[in-house]
Amino acid sequence: MACIPPEQFKLSRRAASIDGADYHAWHQDDYLAEIIRDAAEFALRGANLRCEYAMATDLWLAEVDAGQIAQVIHNLVINAKQAMPEGGIITIRAANLTLGEHDQLALPAGRYLHLAVQDHGMGIAEENRERIFEPFFSTSPKIS
Secondary structure (H helix, E strand, O other): OEEOOOOHHHOEEEEEOOOOOOEEOOOOOOOOOOOOOHHHHHHHHHEEEEEEEEHHHHHHHOOHHHHHHHHHHHHHHHHHHHHHHOOEEEEEEEEEEEEOOOOOOOOOOOOEEEEEEEOOOOOOHHHHHHOOOOOOOOOOOOOO
């Protein structure tokens, strides 16, 4: 699950320079749903899987790096594809979410975009769960 404040997501086309290096953050006035669909469909090409989408039609606009969001979705869908070699369905949901001060999530009160990607693979073994955010961690067999 990802909760992203929409004020960090306002999509606009711009180029900037940071520390003298060229930095291009290409954004477009578009919905997050389109970025999600495009990334998921690209990752699924040639697979015996399909995606089902449950995305609010009124998702708030927010400022994002479309490339980073697409990369996250792409990676999650590739992981789901590897977890379901026999095929299946991946469900991607996106919705607006308003949190109050006393909500259980460890986030400040405010407006968020809720994103969930669900597969029906076998899951992550208990002994690997603490390591899943380590860079380059993989349970895939190493190819020499």
